[in-house]
Amino acid sequence: MSPLSRPSSPGPAIEYRGVTYAYSGATAPALQNVTLTVNSGERLGVLGPNGGGKSTLLKLTLGLLPLQAGEIRIFGRSVREARSERLIGYVPQRSLAELAFPLSVRQVVEMSALAGSAPWRGLARDARARIDSALDVVGIAEIADRHIGGLSGGQFQRAMIARALAGGPKILLLDEPTVGIDIAGQVQFGNLLATLHERLGISVVVVSHDLRAVAAGCDRIACLSRTLHSHTSPAGLTPAVLAEVFRHDVGAIFGDVHVDAHAASTCTDPSHAHDAPLPVSITAKPRTSRAEEP
Amino acid sequence: MTSRTLEYLTSPDLAGLYWPGVVTGLIIALSTAALSVLTVLKRMAFIGQGISHAAFGGVGLAAAFGLVGGSAASGTVAQFLVVFGFCFFAALLMGGLVRDTSGVQTADSAIGIVLVASMAGGAILMRTATRNVSWESFLFGDILSVGWADAAVAGACALLILALLAWFRRPLLFHTFDSAAARAWGINGKRLDYLLMLVLALATVTAMKLAGVVLATALLVLPGATALRLSRRAWSVLWLAHAAGIVGVVAGIIVSFEADIPTGPSIVCTLTVLFASAATAAAFESRARRTATSVNTTERETP
Numbered sequence: 016m017s018p019l020s021r022p023s024s025p026g027p028a029i030e031y032r033g034v035t036y037a038y039s040g041a042t043a044p045a046l047q048n049v050t051l052t053v054n055s056g057e058r059l060g061v062l063g064p065n066g067g068g069k070s071t072l073l074k075l076t077l078g079l080l081p082l083q084a085g086e087i088r089i090f091g092r093s094v095r096e097a098r099s100e101r102l103i104g105y106v107p108q109r110s111l112a113e114l115a116f117p118l119s120v121r122q123v124v125e126m127s128a129l130a131g132s133a134p135w136r137g138l139a140r141d142a143r144a145r146i147d148s149a150l151d152v153v154g155i156a157e158i159a160d161r162h163i164g165g166l167s168g169g170q171f172q173r174a175m176i177a178r179a180l181a182g183g184p185k186i187l188l189l190d191e192p193t194v195g196i197d198i199a200g201q202v203q204f205g206n207l208l209a210t211l212h213e214r215l216g217i218s219v220v221v222v223s224h225d226l227r228a229v230a231a232g233c234d235r236i237a238c239l240s241r242t243l244h245s246h247t248s249p250a251g252l253t254p255a256v257l258a259e260v261f262r263h264d265v266g267a268i269f270g271d272v273h274v275d276a277h278a279a280s281t282c283t284d285p286s287h288a289h290d291a292p293l294p295v296s297i298t299a300k301p302r303t304s305r306a307e308e309p
Numbered sequence: 310m311t312s313r314t315l316e317y318l319t320s321p322d323l324a325g326l327y328w329p330g331v332v333t334g335l336i337i338a339l340s341t342a343a344l345s346v347l348t349v350l351k352r353m354a355f356i357g358q359g360i361s362h363a364a365f366g367g368v369g370l371a372a373a374f375g376l377v378g379g380s381a382a383s384g385t386v387a388q389f390l391v392v393f394g395f396c397f398f399a400a401l402l403m404g405g406l407v408r409d410t411s412g413v414q415t416a417d418s419a420i421g422i423v424l425v426a427s428m429a430g431g432a433i434l435m436r437t438a439t440r441n442v443s444w445e446s447f448l449f450g451d452i453l454s455v456g457w458a459d460a461a462v463a464g465a466c467a468l469l470i471l472a473l474l475a476w477f478r479r480p481l482l483f484h485t486f487d488s489a490a491a492r493a494w495g496i497n498g499k500r501l502d503y504l505l506m507l508v509l510a511l512a513t514v515t516a517m518k519l520a521g522v523v524l525a526t527a528l529l530v531l532p533g534a535t536a537l538r539l540s541r542r543a544w545s546v547l548w549l550a551h552a553a554g555i556v557g558v559v560a561g562i563i564v565s566f567e568a569d570i571p572t573g574p575s576i577v578c579t580l581t582v583l584f585a586s587a588a589t590a591a592a593f594e595s596r597a598r599r600t601a602t603s604v605n606t607t608e609r610e611t612p
Contacts, residue, residue: 077493098495105493112487116350117537117546126486129479130494162541178490 018144019152019183020215026091028186028218029053029076034085036071045071047242049085053186058212058219060229063239069222072239073190076220077105090185104179106189109171114164121159124150124178142181149180152214153207169200173207180211186218187211193228205231314566329460330452330519330572334562336460337516337528338554340467343474344512345533346550351485353509354530359403359420360396360506361513361525366427367395368447368522369434377435377442382458389462393514399423400506450521450573452562459518466515470508477504520573528554531580538587553583 031051037044046068053059063069074080075087078094089097097103128142138146150156153173158166166174172192179187193201209232211217221229229236238244317327348357371377371391376384403420435444446454474481483491484501492498509529516525536549561576568575 079492105490107487107489107493111489113350113485115537116482116486117346117541117543118486119542122543123486126479126483127490127494130483130491130496132479134476134479164541175490182494 017152017215018141018148019180020217026055027052027088028055028057028090029220030086030088031072032086032088034072034075034082034087036068036075036080036083038071043241045241046075049239049243051237051243053218053220055090056212056216056218057235058208058233059221060233060236061220061222061239062226062229062236063224065224067224067240069224069239070190073188073222076188077103101182102184103186103188104176104182104184106172106175106179106187106192108191109168109175109195112163112171112175114171116163118163119160120155120163120166120174120177121146121150123163123174124159124181127178128181145183146177146181149177152180152211153177167200168196169203172196172200172204176207176211180215180217184217186220189219189221189223191223191225191228192221193223193225193231201227201231204228208232313569314563317566326453327566329457330455331562333455333460333463334452334519334558334572334576335555336463336467337519338532338558339551340463340470340515341512341528342532342551342554343547344470344508345529345531345554346536346546347481347485347505347533348509348529349533349537351505353505354526355417355420356400356403356506357509357513357526357529359424360400360510361517361522361529362424363399363403363427364392364396364514364517364525365431365447365522366399366434367392367431367514369431369438370395372438372442373434375438377439382461385456385458385462389514392517393510395427396510396514397507399427400510401503404502404506446521447517448521448523449571450517450519450524452519452565452572455518463515463518466511470511470515473504473508477501481505520576524573524577527577527580531577531584532557535580535584535587538584538591553580553587557583 029052031049034046034049035044036046049068049072061069061072071080075082076089076094078098082094087094089102092100092102124146125138128138128146132138147156150159153176155170155173155177158170163171163174176187176189192204196204208219208221212219219232221233223229317323318331348354368377368388371388374387374391376388376391402423403416405416405419432444435442435447443451445451480491480496481501481504483494484496484498485505488498512529513525516528520528532550532554533546535553536546539549540546557580558576561579562572564570564579565572565575
């Protein structure tokens with residue numbers, strides 16, 4: 016058994032119930048009545064436009080913003096408890112790190128394991144084993160001694176995932192994972208998520224505005240633009256739903272991305288379907304999208 | 310080492326005058342080396358410059374309290390506390406840690422404003438408070454103005470700086486490397502920003518005595534900048550920064566003694582020469598590596 020896997024707990028990984036959040040001074044809430052379940056061991060993609068409340072949802076899940084209304088349970092625990100038990104491994108956007116720092120890949124991965132430890136204490140043996148295992152599972156063990164600034168976009172992302180995994184989390188939370196990654200890297204990213212899922216049984220939440228990011232490695236997609244959209248559409252992730260979420264012509268945004276019937280059908284989660292009217296009107300009528308072409 | 314350096318440091322009449330400055334110089338090199346790496350990486354050189362110029366306002370304030378020009382040890386400590394307090398407050402203002410509710414003022418303009426206001430205020434206060442203190446020694450430093458009490462204050466500051474950096478090294482590194490992730494890991498970034506400003510202010514006030522308010526930033530930037538040109542390994546960067554700082558200070562002092570030039574500017578010039586050498590060496594090395602790579606590829610391509 017990998018040092019990274021933790022005993023599984025019953026119940027869903029994350030449950031959002033009626034989560035609403037409004038920033039002070041804003042005219043409309045950033046999130047409104049979001050109810051969503053991330054099942055244990057599932058890979059869920061949260062797709063939505065910029066400003067659609069994705070990062071608010073992310074910050075609420077990480078406990079960086081206080082919950083105003085509704086409830087978030089992470090493996091049955093509160094956000095605070097989940098944080099202190101390090102249940103969630105967070106992978107931030109690439110652009111935020113200082114790549115000029117004279118640090119090796121391994122030192123960056125060690126950072127998370129050392130963050131909370133006493134200044135006079137070194138790495139414990141089990142933490143060291145977790146770090147080795149994390150470097151290995153994402154496939155960067157050979158370049159662990161390289162300078163962090165000398166990596167490709169894909170390699171750097173793997174390092175960030177390894178850093179998140181080194182804490183032994185049960186949920187991996189990725190923020191815009193495909194920004195700055197080329198097409199080949201995006202395919203590899205999808206494969207990596209599948210590997211992690213297979214070997215560690217970890218639950219994964221990918222938050223992105225890019226359909227490719229969530230389509231690549233996720234087995235279910237939730238569309239978020241202030242409220243959840245995919246769950247209100249019986250047909251699942253159709254171009255119409257996407258158009259509504261992004262308020263644009265889908266073909267124009269996504270180019271030749273193909274949403275197949277399988278992805279569309281797994282997108283709908285009937286247990287959360289509700290009949291509330293859609294709060295957002297369609298401002299741009301979808302043309303025939305390429306996703307609909309044979 | 311020729312005669313004059315030996316004479317200054319060994320003759321019974323002069324040793325007491327010069328040794329405190331030399332010891333203080335070494336202490337400053339040790340206390341600023343690690344910090345200078347962070348200053349360069351986090352692009353805080355301009356804030357450092359702002360803090361050191363703010364020190365002149367602090368000196369003016371100390372002069373207004375009658376704390377400048379005396380030689381008593383208690384006066385030295387009191388002057389240090391006033392200048393440090395002033396610098397720390399200025400650092401908070403410039404670091405944006407004192408909340409600007411209008412949201413208009415940027416960190417950049419905050420530094421510009423605090424810097425000139427402190428210099429102007431300091432000049433006025435010093436002029437009105439005392440007429441027999443030379444400004445030059447505060448602007449560019451003066452090794453002869455450094456006494457054992459100053460060396461002791463610098464030593465205490467260095468110990469505090471190194472202790473704080475060592476104690477908080479892990480969260481500080483995480484926060485400065487990737488603050489978004491560090492926050493998600495439960496690290497309080499705001500507190501660490503306060504800590505950074507505190508340490509910067511302490512180091513500046515320590516360095517000011519020898520190098521003056523205009524040149525103190527050199528010690529907070531050049532050793533780190535030199536080391537980062539030469540290595541990308543954390544430990545070697547740290548060692549190289551310490552080595553650059555110590556070599557710069559020692560060589561600068563020797564040059565100043567031998568050539569009979571002011572010590573502060575001499576140290577800054579030596580540090581700059583070290584940096585320029587490191588930058589040149591790094592440029593040559595990267596060019597050599599590029600050439601080697603292209604030669605290798607050509608060799609591989611031609612059977």
